Amino acid sequence: MDTNRELIDNVDKLKRAIDRVKNAQKEFSKYTQEQVDKIFFEAAIAANKARIPLAKMAVEETNMGVIEDKVIKNHYASEYIYNAYKNTKTCGLIEENGSYGIKKYAEPIGVIAAVIPTTNPTSTVIFKTLLALKTRNGIIISPHPRAKKSSIEAARIVLDAAVKAGAPEGIIDWIDVPSLELTNTVMRESDLILATGGPSMVKAAYSSGKPALGVGAGNTPAIIDDSADIILAVNSIIHSKTFDNGMICASEQSVIVLDGIYEKVKEEFSKRGCYFLNDEEKDKVRKTMIINGAVNAKIVGQTACKIAELSGINVPSNTKILIGEVEDTSISEEFAHEKLSPVLAMYRAENFNDAIEKAHELVNDGGHGHTSSIYINTITEKEKLKLFETKMETYRVLVNTPSSQGGIGDIYNFKLAPSLTLGCGSWGGNSVSENVGVKHLLNIKTVAERRNNMLWFRTPEKIYLKRGSIPVALQELKDVYDKKRVFIVTDSYLYKTGFTRCVTDKLNELGIEHTVFSNVESDPSLASAIEGTKIMTEFQPDCIIALGGGSPIDAAKIMWVMYEHPEVDFMDMAMRFMDIRKRVYTFPKMGEKAYFIAIPTSAGTGSEVTPFAVITDEKTGIKYPLADYELMPKMAIVDADMMANSPKGLTAASGIDALIHGLEAYASMMATDFTDGLALKAIKNIFEYLPRAYQNGGNDMEAREKMADAATMAGMAFANAFLGVCHSMAHKLGAYHHIPHGIANALLISEVLRFNSAEIPNKMGTFPQYDHPHTLRRYAEIAEYLGLGGSNDNEKLENLISKVEELKDKIEIKKTIRDYGVDEKYFLDTLDEMTENAFDDQCTGSNPRYPLLSEIKDMYLKAYYGGER
């Protein structure tokens, strides 16, 4: 022993000691796992060797408990704790995953204040000092004055062994002359408190202002079910209740016995040396045992015979436990309390539910969160056991196990962590609900490196193109897929003008039964989708062909879902998400009933290759965009013959929509090289061929075909990279002011190009791949690809904007929202609401610049008034 060590008996000396431990701990915190493990090993060995003298000392000093049982506790605290944590990594890097870019470091906490109870004065010290050494913490022991000699001796033995094995001098220290003032000081000055003791002390620990790991009071009830092995049950309880004369906090305080076996249980208790008190004796024991609701200090840890003697009653000299048969489970019954001695309450339960109710009350009155116990046949009585497990408000529920030895873990069950500090969770007013171990004495530092989000490229399994491809592709319905019944969704115009004929003729030729549903309006409504689903369900198709512009294809997608999964809730599917991978809703698996083919009749929406569908609730006018890769068609047939005679307005509006799909997909934070290639080529072709398709219509089938392919390519790009704030705003502008979708986009795009290209945006978008505001460069890349010239990126951007404006002129799109006849007052009245809705649109999430509400509003205003505003 260090003879120079200063005796700690006042606050000043204690503060100096804390400083010394702090310094020692600083040194200790640099130790490696190997060094620490050696110290842990040697300290455990030393404590283990001293188990008998320490047990003797504790009993001699406190006059409580049983030497032989305290030997077991000391042995347990050294051997079991060592064994449980010998291989646990507690120093430095303890976990690493390169793929995820995660590292975890174990850091010590600092100086731990350990408050030690009288009931386990040496084993608790061994337990806490070993945990502290394993975790590179310093520790100061605050012993109870009744047990200070033995607690200090235990600490000294562990310290000496630790220092001999290389630990810093003074890494463990203790208060020599305990007082509440010193206990409070050490709690206040430490970095963490390990508080084992009564509720008052634990409360004091929690109010010290330092993080504390406290324990709660126990009042363990043990139910003996009529299915239990009575001999095992009774003898386990006796074994547990007599252990160290009943001083373990998890020890049984009452036994609740089912009526049917009550007498047998009683007989077994009597046979094994337990004494049943008569009424008069019960009263005497009550008065001796509990004073004003508190345990008489004189009976704690005494033998049954000693307690009988103190109570003035005679019992046989070999009596192990005094049992009081009582009925009341409330705190006005003295036997219902925690008794810290070999005294047991015994209740007769009418049935299992009654037993549970009694146990519940006993736990909630005196041992909330601690431990409960049951003896039951676990094979035949699973239901009852389940009920017990769910009803008990304790964080340890022990089955067929002596609770003293069972609750501390690793003796009767090898997955319950060994510990002498049993957390009781919030029910017991504690911060932990588990058995306290090394993890509670460590800080874990997590290093998280930046990682890019995984991206993807997904398309329909088949995309067929070139003019005249429809009948060739549909041949597969027979040859490859063996389809029997085809349901065609289109709109009434296309149906009446015979557009479906090229499909139905082929199906007739193949002998495939088919029907046409053509009641789809533009901006398809939920009502028409429901109507279509009804007819579809009656028809029971094994293939769906959607033929048309965006509306019939979108409507068909919705019908497809409702046909295959009538159980799904539409509102769930329509819920917005931040990241499609993390969305709350799991979309149902599609394609199990019907194969889905999309045939576009206009060059624009790209719906034939996208996972999106927009549907309008006709009652509220609200548009619901659905998005999930399950909604992607299985086959797309892009046949420009279907578009030959598209009207000019449709050509212009859908064509410019496709251009903006390309522009937004290219600027999106989720853009990849895969989508970039498709977007660039689509943009280039649209600039080149859209004016021709617009001017020449069906006379220029080359332009038609180039436009058909470009729209699908742009669709593939944004099916994977998604869109941006232009579409967010266009969706709402269209909804509020009935401007066709493509036109709405066209009116906004130039403002959006300028907005996104800001090098100093108010806020940039949040996505790992988007590392700095670089959208100006992205637009410049488009201009370069188009060969627009410009000596710097700003000029290139301006050239791109001019090119877009020029295209709009060529296809006769007007300049401003106002030009489309939107009333100024109505526009301004709805502006704030429209702005907020645009901000909240699904497309905003992938925009490279995160828009403020005021910025969206500003863009709307500029688009409304044009340049002269």
Place this chain on the structure above:
Amino acid sequence: MNFEEIITERPTKTVYKDHGRTIKLFVENYSKSDILNEAVNQARVEETGLNVPELIEVSKIENRWALISEHIEGKTLDSLLKENPDKEDYYLNIFVDNQLSILHKRSPLLGRIKDKMKRKITNAQNIDENVKYDLLQRLEGMPVEDSVCHGDYNPSNVIIKDDGTIYTIDWSHVTQGSPVFDSARTYLLFNMDNKVELADKYLNLFLEKSGVSKREILRCVPIVAATQKTKGKEEEQEFLGKWIDVVDYE
């Protein structure tokens, strides 16, 4: 002294009645600060609006400090209980209601009860150090609240005037803190007076009316018992010794 009547005589003070006034006359070497403190505390309680004797004067009579206050004419609950054993429930009701009306009052400048108890227990010469440690720890865990606590609330300190109004006297132990201290002390006082049944009856009535849990009050009993023990009255020592030697379960 030429006063009308001596009410009580104690080694440190004599209380007289004279011309509708109560004169509390302290012995010559009595602590000045304690006397002035008692006066200021009484004034504070007066300011809460409770029915208490009005403090009229703090003065010196023949070189001895005196507190002169209004004399409350009437019968104490103590004597009423003795005279009318059949009306025990009725008077106990009044007793508890009156205690609760005091506990509802606030007086932020009064001393704190936990501080006072801590001081008394820490300085006690007649309590074992181990027991002291447990008691102080128990005290540490007690709630901090700010009810006006009379500190010696028992039936002899409650007076019913002829017109039925109820007055509470003797405020020399007043503090502020949790009601559980005040109630635990009353419970103790009944028990020390050998009125065990009345003590239980009182406690149950207090619990019922206040909504405080029995456990909370009982947790406080060893603490108030210890402060009583520090007074060193020989005849109480054994009884109180038993009441304080208990453990907080672990």
